[in-house]
Amino acid sequence: MTTLILTEKPKVAKRIASILSENPQQKKVGRLTYYTFQLDGEDYVVVPAAGHLLELDYPEGKWIYPVILPPEELVLREIEGKGQFLRVIEKLGRKAERVIVATDLDAEGSSIALEIMRALGWEGEKKIYRMEFSSLNAEEIREAFRNLKPFDYPRANAGFTRRVLDLEWGANVSRGLTLSTRKRSWVRVLSSGRVQGPTLSLIVRREREIRNFVPKKYYVVTAIMESGKGTFEVKLSPPKGEERVWDREYAERAAEAIKGRTLVAKVRSRKVSLSPPPPFDGTSMQVEVSRITGLTPKQIADRTSGIAQQLYEAGLISYIGTESQRYPKNWSREDFARMVETIGSYSPLREDAAFVLRNMRDKPVEGRKDDPAHPAIHVVGSPEEEFQSRNHRKVYEIIARRNLATLAPDAVIRRVNVELQVEEFRFKASGAALLEEGWLKVYPYARKDYSMPPVENGEEVRCIDVRVEEKETQPPKRYTPVSIIKEMEKLGLGTKNTRVQILDILKERGYVEGKSFKPTPLGEAVAEVLEEYVPDLTSPELTARLEEAMTKIEKGELDHDSFLRDALVKLEGIMREFKSKEGPISEKLARAVQEYRASQYVVGKCPKCGRDLLLKKSKYGYFVICSGYPNECDVKYNLFPGERILKEECECGLPLVEGRIRTKSKKTLRYVRCLGNCDRSPVRCAKCGGVMVPKKGRFGVYLQCRECGSVNFFRVRRR
Numbered sequence: 001m002t003t004l005i006l007t008e009k010p011k012v013a014k015r016i017a018s019i020l021s022e023n024p025q026q027k028k029v030g031r032l033t034y035y036t037f038q039l040d041g042e043d044y045v046v047v048p049a050a051g052h053l054l055e056l057d058y059p060e061g062k063w064i065y066p067v068i069l070p071p072e073e074l075v076l077r078e079i080e081g082k083g084q085f086l087r088v089i090e091k092l093g094r095k096a097e098r099v100i101v102a103t104d105l106d107a108e109g110s111s112i113a114l115e116i117m118r119a120l121g122w123e124g125e126k127k128i129y130r131m132e133f134s135s136l137n138a139e140e141i142r143e144a145f146r147n148l149k150p151f152d153y154p155r156a157n158a159g160f161t162r163r164v165l166d167l168e169w170g171a172n173v174s175r176g177l178t179l180s181t182r183k184r185s186w187v188r189v190l191s192s193g194r195v196q197g198p199t200l201s202l203i204v205r206r207e208r209e210i211r212n213f214v215p216k217k218y219y220v221v222t223a224i225m226e227s228g229k230g231t232f233e234v235k236l237s238p239p240k241g242e243e244r245v246w247d248r249e250y251a252e253r254a255a256e257a258i259k260g261r262t263l264v265a266k267v268r269s270r271k272v273s274l275s276p277p278p279p280f281d282g283t284s285m286q287v288e289v290s291r292i293t294g295l296t297p298k299q300i301a302d303r304t305s306g307i308a309q310q311l312y313e314a315g316l317i318s319y320i321g322t323e324s325q326r327y328p329k330n331w332s333r334e335d336f337a338r339m340v341e342t343i344g345s346y347s348p349l350r351e352d353a354a355f356v357l358r359n360m361r362d363k364p365v366e367g368r369k370d371d372p373a374h375p376a377i378h379v380v381g382s383p384e385e386e387f388q389s390r391n392h393r394k395v396y397e398i399i400a401r402r403n404l405a406t407l408a409p410d411a412v413i414r415r416v417n418v419e420l421q422v423e424e425f426r427f428k429a430s431g432a433a434l435l436e437e438g439w440l441k442v443y444p445y446a447r448k449d450y451s452m453p454p455v456e457n458g459e460e461v462r463c464i465d466v467r468v469e470e471k472e473t474q475p476p477k478r479y480t481p482v483s484i485i486k487e488m489e490k491l492g493l494g495t496k497n498t499r500v501q502i503l504d505i506l507k508e509r510g511y512v513e514g515k516s517f518k519p520t521p522l523g524e525a526v527a528e529v530l531e532e533y534v535p536d537l538t539s540p541e542l543t544a545r546l547e548e549a550m551t552k553i554e555k556g557e558l559d560h561d562s563f564l565r566d567a568l569v570k571l572e573g574i575m576r577e578f579k580s581k582e583g584p585i586s587e588k589l590a591r592a593v594q595e596y597r598a599s600q601y602v603v604g605k606c607p608k609c610g611r612d613l614l615l616k617k618s619k620y621g622y623f624v625i626c627s628g629y630p631n632e633c634d635v636k637y638n639l640f641p642g643e644r645i646l647k648e649e650c651e652c653g654l655p656l657v658e659g660r661i662r663t664k665s666k667k668t669l670r671y672v673r674c675l676g677n678c679d680r681s682p683v684r685c686a687k688c689g690g691v692m693v694p695k696k697g698r699f700g701v702y703l704q705c706r707e708c709g710s711v712n713f714f715r716v717r718r719r
Contacts, residue, residue, distance in 0.1 A: 004096040005046040005131075006089070006113055008103035011313040012136065013048040016102055019141045020044070029088045045092050049103065051304075053082045053089075054115045056163045058171065065175035066575035068568050071164050071561075076119055090120045098127035101151060102144075105132055105373045106321055107554055108497065110152050111159025134328075134373075135318040137380035155373070158554035161564055165546065169194040169571060173537055176578045177526065177589065183582075184590035190526060191509055194543055195494040195502050197530055200511055201538035202487060203479055204519045204527035213475035218244040219251035223258050223427055224465040225420070227265070229454035231464070234420055234427035248470070254425040255466045261422055267457035269416045276405040276439035277446070278325040278367030279376035282496030283489045285320065285399065290482045292445050293394050297481050298500045300395065307395045308377075310388065316381045317399055321497050322374035325367025329375075336364060336407055343400045345382040352442040356404045364406040372555055378403050404442040411438035416452050420461070429453045478516035492544030510596065513647045521599060525592030533581040536574045603645045604655045607676070609633045613655075615645060624675060637675050640694045640701045650674035650681060659694065661701050663712055671703060672716050682717045685710050 007013040010033060017024040021037030024046070028034075034047040054076040058069065078086060093099065099122060103109035110130075117123045129148040133140050170193035177190035192200070221236035236254045238245050245251050280288065285308065286297040300308050301320055308320045328335070337357065344353025366376070379400045387393040411434070418429040431452040434440070440447055455461055479487065485499050494502055506512045511523030519527070530537045546567060552558035578585070604613045606626040611633065613624050624645070626635040639645075643659040650656055654675040661669050673694065674681035683692045683703065690707030692714045704711050 001098070002043045002045065002096045003098050003100060004089075004093040005044060005100045005102050006116065007046065007048045008051065008109050008112060009313065010048040010050060012102070013046045015136050015313065015315060016141055017044075017046040019136075019138045020046075020145060029091075030084050032085050032088045034088070034092065045096070046102075047089055047092055048085075049089070049112055049116060050082065050085050052112055052115070053079060053086045054119055055079050056167050058167075063175060063179070065172050065179065066572055066579065067172065067175070068168060068572045068575070070568070071160075071564055074164065074167070076115060086116065086119065089116060093120065093122065093126075096126060098129060100129050100131055100145075100148060102131040102133075104319065104321065105134065105152075105155075106319075106497070107155050107159035107162065107550070109159075110156035111163065113151075114153075114156040114160065132373075134322070134375055135380040136313065136315040137318075138315070140380070154556040155554050157560040158550050161553055161560045162550055164564060165567060166194055168568060170196070172571065172575045173197065173530075173578075176575060176582075176585075177529075180582050180586040181589040181593055183586045185593050187589075187593050190522075190589065190593075191505070192526060192530065192537065194546065195488075195498065196505060197527075197537045198491070198493055198540045198543050199484070199488060199502055200506055200519070200523055201527045201531060202484065202491075202540075203506075203512055203517045204524050206476060206479055207519050207524070210475040210478065215472040215474070216246070217248075217470055217472055218246050219248055220469045220471060221245065221251050221255050221427075222467050222469070223255075223420075223463050225263075225265075225455075225461040226464050227453075227455040227459055227461045232418075232429055232453040232455060234418065234429040237426045237428050244473075248468075251468050254422075254427075255468050257423045257425055258420070258427065258463045259466050260463055262460050262462045263420045263422060265455045265457065265459050265461050266419045266421075267416065267453075267455060267459075268419075269414050271435070272413050272415050274411040274413060274438070274440075276365045276408060276410070276443065277402070278365055279327065279378060279406050280399060280402055281323055281325050281367070281369055281371070281376060282321050283323075283485060283499075284325070285377055286496075286500075287482050287486055288402075288445075289395055289398050292398055293391065295391060295395075297485055298504070299391075301496075302500060303497060307389075307392050308399075311392065311396055311399075314381075314383075316379065316383060316396060318376075318378050318380055319374045320377055321495075322371045322377060323369055323496065324371035324374055324376045325369045327364060327366060327375050327378060333360075333362075336360070339379060339403060340407060342382050343379050343404060346396075346400070349397065349400055349404070352401070352404055355441060356408050359409050360407050361409060366406070398445070401443045401445075405439040405446075408439035408442050409436070411440045412436035413450065414452070418453050418455055478514075478518055480516050484517060491540040492547050493540055495547070515648075520596055522592050522596035525589055525596075529585050529588055533585055534574055534578045537578075604649070604675075605653065606633060606635050607653060608635050640696060642701065643694075645675070646672070650676075650678060652676065652678040652680055654678065656682070659701065661694075661703060661712060669712070669714075670716075671714060677706075683714055684717050686713045686715045 007016060017035035024035040024037040026035055036045050056074050057077050059075050101113040103113050128151040130151050131144040132149055133144040174191040177192060181187045181190055223234050225232055225234055236245060286301050289300050290297055300306055303309055311317045312320055340353050340356050344350050377399055414433045414435055416431050420427040432450050433452045434450040481503060488494055488499050510520055512519050536542055549558060549563050553560045601615050602612045603615050603624060606613055609628055611627045614627050616623055616625060622639040624637040626633040629636060640659060643657050646656045646658050648656045656672050657675050658672050671683045673683045677693045681691045685692055685705035687710045688708045690705045692703040692705050694701050695704055702712055703714055
């Protein structure tokens, strides 16, 4: 008998084949590599799907809207460049009597398998089984292979349901936006979708809050107190019922009241146990690892090239696309001890693992969130050789330390509060002392500055200095990739695997820009149009309800056919409302498109006269000039071949420019410089620290130091 094992990715196919057989044969057809082996007299073929091979689409027809089709009328088309994969899978599976699905154990992975089986006509023809595993650990793979399950249709149906909704929602809204705009101004495509619209609206609303923010002055009074053991600071508490000290006169009276006074300190302290955090789910892992390392969520968790994804494929950690903060339900104390021992076999964490084994708590700390398919992210293997990069090592260590922390004892601190009363004014200070490290010993990323005011209860302390500072309230910060992902999770927008993709789409469409998401005029206009005329399309509540329903489908608690019918009826009503308001929508979007196009040529402000700096192109290449050039201002900057203007500024206020040079050794090096090559330009000479400036030679662009003349020997200093 021949069995075909279908995986989602090539590296997973290789790993599963090498675990199930000591000597699998590697074979190749075109770009597809597959593996064969024999086991107990049966032939096995392990073949990867390389992600989605088919895309759901509308049948050929005119580009109109609303166009709501029942799912059975949609078509599955080969994704460009993936047809060869499908044909090889079909050929390898012709003689197979059974198919074992070993794609990722989530809705998307199961739907990938279901699409392939239906496209090849295998459903009902072959026996189809499921390998259920949450890591590529050898023991877990063998266990899953020994205990095959029926194919997980509810999970696959949930994935199919999401694809139908995303297609029909996105296609109708995008067609509506695009065709409305084209009535007054040409535009290629304006897009939005079920998750994209509410996410863009979040970013635009935050920008409005920033723009409309009116700063308010407040006052901070700080007194320096001297005790027998040293000095410490106390700060004036706001009047009762107030958030801050808004009244300058109140602040000055308080400062005058405490100045030079000797007061009796009231000190209260208490012991507090600090429990460790739960193990990572997919979103908290992205957020915490990004905070510690500075990596973006995409660099960490991208399903193709993310560092954590690669650690999973290497059999070092469990599946990263989980919603759970709980370990496997059937784990005993021995299983947890084995995980700690595995971590301890990695030499940099040996001592930390030994500490946990000596002091392991009876039960691990876990969170409330659960996932029907996967447990929390945990270590399943120790690296046998060097990590692929320093970042791979960092991410592995953070996840391993988080696992250790969940099994380590509580930390114990002593919290201290100091209060001084002078007339009607109260001054306070607080601090803490670390009494027992506990889990902080193995998870140092959560450590704080533990220090206590040097004063005892009832001790007399004297004010030796006091200052009054005038400050202003600050507007809310723009969303970063990390903070917007946290907000999306909180509101139920998207999944742990799709949120990063949504943010990429918003940037690609020109709706947002910058490291902290700032909406462009076009992005603002799209959000405002949807909010004003069709508010359901930016409603987080509606999107969250749809996501909740798909979770119920995955668990087998809701019929996907009836849900899809109801959801598509809802969409049709929304799009008919959109169509009825096409006139004002068209006018507003057309104006925004024209403003956006014009803004793309403005790259900054002229340092000489304050006018706009404009990006221009001649037959010799791109350059930047002041909008007053040449009659009213003579500012002009040339760009070298391959350079592009970034959405970031140098410390001098001019935009930064990114370029690349090719060295004699054929290496390509990236540099970032100030447009005006000012003294604060980030590209510096690695020899003397001077500013490097680009020049054009007969072999192309090169960088030369203005101070010592060194060529192409540089580093990029960024803020």
